[in-house]
Amino acid sequence: MDITVNILLTIATAATPLLIAAIGELVVERSGVLNLGVEGMMIMGAVGGFGAGYLTGSPWIGLLAAIIVGALFSLLFAVMTLSLATNQVATGLSLTLLGLGLSGMIGTSFVGQPGVRLPNLDIPGLSSIPVVGRLIFGQDPLFYISIALTAAVMWFLFKTRTGLTLRSIGDSHSSAHALGIKVIRYRYLAVIFGGACAGLAGGHLSLVYTPQWVENMSAGRGWIALALVVFASWRPWRVLAGAYIFGAVWIGQLHAQAFGIPVPSQFLSSLPYLATIVVLVLISRNKRLTMMNTPASLGQPFVPDR
Amino acid sequence: MSANHDRANLLEVRGLTKIFGTLTACDHIDLNIAKGEIHALLGENGAGKSTLVKMLFGSLEPNSGEIFWDGKAVNITSPGVAKRLGIGMVFQHFSLFEALTAAENIALSLNDGSPISTIAAKARALSYSYGLPLDPESLVGDLSVGERQRIEIIRCLLQTPQLIILDEPTSVLTPQEADKLFETLERLRAEGKSILYISHRLEEVKRICDRATVLRHGKVVGHCNPRQETAASLARMMVGNEVKAVVRAPAEGIETAPALLEIRGLTRKPATPFAIPLKNVNLNVRAGEVIGIAGVAGNGQGEFFEAVSGEVLQQDAGSVRIRGKDAGALSITGRRLMGAAFVPEERLGHGAAPRMKLSENLLLSRHATDGKSFVGSGGMVKNASVYSAAQRIITAMDVRKSAPDPEAAALSGGNLQKFIVGRELDRKPSVMVVNQPTWGVDAGAAAHIRQALIELARSGSAVLVISQDLDELFELSDAIAVMHNGELSAPLPIAEATFEKIGLLMGGAEPGHAEHTMETA
Numbered sequence: 001m002d003i004t005v006n007i008l009l010t011i012a013t014a015a016t017p018l019l020i021a022a023i024g025e026l027v028v029e030r031s032g033v034l035n036l037g038v039e040g041m042m043i044m045g046a047v048g049g050f051g052a053g054y055l056t057g058s059p060w061i062g063l064l065a066a067i068i069v070g071a072l073f074s075l076l077f078a079v080m081t082l083s084l085a086t087n088q089v090a091t092g093l094s095l096t097l098l099g100l101g102l103s104g105m106i107g108t109s110f111v112g113q114p115g116v117r118l119p120n121l122d123i124p125g126l127s128s129i130p131v132v133g134r135l136i137f138g139q140d141p142l143f144y145i146s147i148a149l150t151a152a153v154m155w156f157l158f159k160t161r162t163g164l165t166l167r168s169i170g171d172s173h174s175s176a177h178a179l180g181i182k183v184i185r186y187r188y189l190a191v192i193f194g195g196a197c198a199g200l201a202g203g204h205l206s207l208v209y210t211p212q213w214v215e216n217m218s219a220g221r222g223w224i225a226l227a228l229v230v231f232a233s234w235r236p237w238r239v240l241a242g243a244y245i246f247g248a249v250w251i252g253q254l255h256a257q258a259f260g261i262p263v264p265s266q267f268l269s270s271l272p273y274l275a276t277i278v279v280l281v282l283i284s285r286n287k288r289l290t291m292m293n294t295p296a297s298l299g300q301p302f303v304p305d306r
Numbered sequence: 307m308s309a310n311h312d313r314a315n316l317l318e319v320r321g322l323t324k325i326f327g328t329l330t331a332c333d334h335i336d337l338n339i340a341k342g343e344i345h346a347l348l349g350e351n352g353a354g355k356s357t358l359v360k361m362l363f364g365s366l367e368p369n370s371g372e373i374f375w376d377g378k379a380v381n382i383t384s385p386g387v388a389k390r391l392g393i394g395m396v397f398q399h400f401s402l403f404e405a406l407t408a409a410e411n412i413a414l415s416l417n418d419g420s421p422i423s424t425i426a427a428k429a430r431a432l433s434y435s436y437g438l439p440l441d442p443e444s445l446v447g448d449l450s451v452g453e454r455q456r457i458e459i460i461r462c463l464l465q466t467p468q469l470i471i472l473d474e475p476t477s478v479l480t481p482q483e484a485d486k487l488f489e490t491l492e493r494l495r496a497e498g499k500s501i502l503y504i505s506h507r508l509e510e511v512k513r514i515c516d517r518a519t520v521l522r523h524g525k526v527v528g529h530c531n532p533r534q535e536t537a538a539s540l541a542r543m544m545v546g547n548e549v550k551a552v553v554r555a556p557a558e559g560i561e562t563a564p565a566l567l568e569i570r571g572l573t574r575k576p577a578t579p580f581a582i583p584l585k586n587v588n589l590n591v592r593a594g595e596v597i598g599i600a601g602v603a604g605n606g607q608g609e610f611f612e613a614v615s616g617e618v619l620q621q622d623a624g625s626v627r628i629r630g631k632d633a634g635a636l637s638i639t640g641r642r643l644m645g646a647a648f649v650p651e652e653r654l655g656h657g658a659a660p661r662m663k664l665s666e667n668l669l670l671s672r673h674a675t676d677g678k679s680f681v682g683s684g685g686m687v688k689n690a691s692v693y694s695a696a697q698r699i700i701t702a703m704d705v706r707k708s709a710p711d712p713e714a715a716a717l718s719g720g721n722l723q724k725f726i727v728g729r730e731l732d733r734k735p736s737v738m739v740v741n742q743p744t745w746g747v748d749a750g751a752a753a754h755i756r757q758a759l760i761e762l763a764r765s766g767s768a769v770l771v772i773s774q775d776l777d778e779l780f781e782l783s784d785a786i787a788v789m790h791n792g793e794l795s796a797p798l799p800i801a802e803a804t805f806e807k808i809g810l811l812m813g814g815a816e817p818g819h820a821e822h823t824m825e826t827a
């Protein structure tokens with residue numbers, strides 16, 4: 001029983017950073033901006049979070065720093081693509097490369113240092129209930145934040161007027177401009193929100209998952225988050241499902257490898273990717289719904305003609 | 307006419323100028339709109355109407371000139387400012403969001419906090435009271451152009467503007483729908499609202515407009531009272547010379563001519579919950595004739611065009627036959643190779659790739675049929691021959707443009723339409739199917755396109771024209787069939803067809819039988 005609970009807990013820990021980063025990117029892409037710099041913003045969040053936590057001794061300050069660093073780093077992307085109308089794909093890719101290099105340089109003195117870890121939730125009585133106690137009341141704070149964030153983004157996008165406006169910009173920025181909507185301002189805010197989320201996801205890596213600093217510790221999670229958004233056809237609950245499928249198969253194949261199952265480990269390592277893609281493709285068979293949810297102006301620079 | 311400087315002017319424009327590069331799109335435009343008048347803005351494509359209107363609505367910034375609103379100088383820096391002043395706009399190229407519902411589209415332009423359901427109810431009530439029924443829950447992507455225009459109009463009316471700018475509002479409406487719109491406009495005028503009405507349809511300008519301002523090549527060439535003018539004199543002011551009337555030579559011997567396009571029992575299930583199913587559509591188009599298909603927007607014309615052109619393949623290969631051979635299972639390219647040509651309804655995004663040059667758009671549609679002349683050995687594109695073919699089409703159709711080989715999106719609607727139709731005509735296809743050939747195209751260009759289609763038919767091709775413009779169908783068709791709710795009536799020879807008979811069929815009189823009952827009646 002304990003093993004099952006432990007496995008479920010590790011799945012949640014593996015899925016949480018993916019979910020947070022992907023939900024942030026979902027908002028960005030819903031506004032019609034494609035930011036391929038998630039990996040870079042994430043690793044900057046990780047190094048910023050670790051550094052602030054290490055220097056102050058407070059994991060909470062570390063977490064706050066991760067968010068701020070991610071948001072500031074995304075601001076660079078926003079200025080380039082939104083104000084200067086550079087190519088979003090190229091700018092996003094260079095943001096990732098810059099983030100990976102810069103974080104390595106900043107983090108040289110942090111390598112091998114003991115970090116601080118965000119404590120798990122511990123509610124006396126409730127958290128010690130067998131099985132469900134730890135699953136529901138005993139996880140790290142970011143687990144709860146990630147679930148709340150998904151619900152909040154869902155509510156924001158589909159129930160509020162501002163969310164509707166954001167989606168309309170993603171559908172057609174020129175129509176939105178013709179209605180007098182401030183396209184660039186909305187996109188700035190969306191990109192910064194996405195950066196804050198990616199930074200938070202990075203903070204999870206260096207303050208919860210493995211509380212230490214290792215170069216390139218994001219290990220491609222930013223790219224997985226990007227893929228999740230597309231395969232989830234830009235819908236929040238599907239991003240959540242995708243993140244958890246990925247996390248589950250990831251942990252499952254690690255255990256399978258540990259058991260020594262006679263299957264090449266390379267194949268097992270690729271399983272999480274395959275399983276996530278297959279499941280998300282299967283649930284997005286409805287072309288109509290996909291059409292409704294795909295931001296039609298995704299990746300196109302917007303320059304209002306004056 | 308002397309300048310009207312009295313106090314009742316709602317909007318006054320003095321010396322408004324807009325320059326794009328070397329082109330002066332608007333050159334010192336003066337315009338006065340009084341309270342409670344319907345003011346027409348006339349001009350050919352490229353005369354500067356859209357540029358002027360965009361400056362009034364704040365989406366373009368003038369280089370010089372002044373705008374006075376209610377006697378006060380104003381600086382309309384954005385559409386938001388225009389809306390706050392009380393200017394509402396119904397766009398020609400719709401500014402709607404396809405992935406959102408009609409109600410959500412309306413809510414986006416209202417800026418008040420009321421919930422979507424309230425707005426949907428208001429929109430539904432208003433749309434029915436003005437006779438422009440609208441389902442607020444429907445997804446815009448599923449709607450026809452006519453239905454989309456209703457959303458634009460309702461959206462504008464819900465903002466209760468003082469000045470309403472309508473850009474080509476009736477181009478996609480049936481005569482009955484247009485009548486209802488005119489009633490609406492007259493009601494608004496009676497309420498003291500002003501309307502700036504842009505149209506190419508001179509008859510309706512004469513009918514409802516109090517004053518007119520005519521633009522040509524970016525300059526005001528005259529103000530007039532359209533009621534005291536004739537359609538011909540208005541056209542002369544717009545174009546600068548006489549518009550040639552379309553000549554339809556009598557079709558000879560078409561009774562015995564072979565059917566080049568045959569539709570046999572064409573049936574299609576609805577592809578989306580909002581699409582119209584096609585029910586056993588039968589039609590023959592013979593060599594030498596033009597058949598017109600009339601119908602209210604959204605009665606299956608789009609679905610029919612998709613099935614005939616090969617955008618959607620048919621299970622029954624015999625349901626579409628081109629030059630005597632089954633073509634229902636062939637792709638668009640396969641059908642083109644059999645000698646057919648197709649012009650879809652939407653110019654931008656469907657008929658042409660907006661950000662590609664005209665020559666590239668030409669290659670996209672004709673690389674298979676003109677493989678020998680456009681593509682050389684090893685699959686290399688012969689750019690020079692594609693370019694010269696594009697120039698040939700541009701000359702033949704009199705396409706006006708700002709660069710030798712501009713992007714499709716840089717052309718005005720009418721000029722792009724001329725190019726897209728010309729691109730197919732240039733091949734001398736034996737079967738030509740056109741959906742809405744002159745939507746939003748001015749009188750001169752429309753006459754050019756219509757004449758070219760008639761001449762193609764008289765040279766021995768079969769021409770099928772789907773249109774919501776009845777005047778157009780009467781001008782160019784040898785027989786008119788009507789599509790209603792996915793069913794097609796038998797074609798009515800033009801000699802027997804009247805607006806009334808066609809209108810009845812459009813309203814849903816029993817297809818295929820209506821003309822017989824009328825003949826005996």
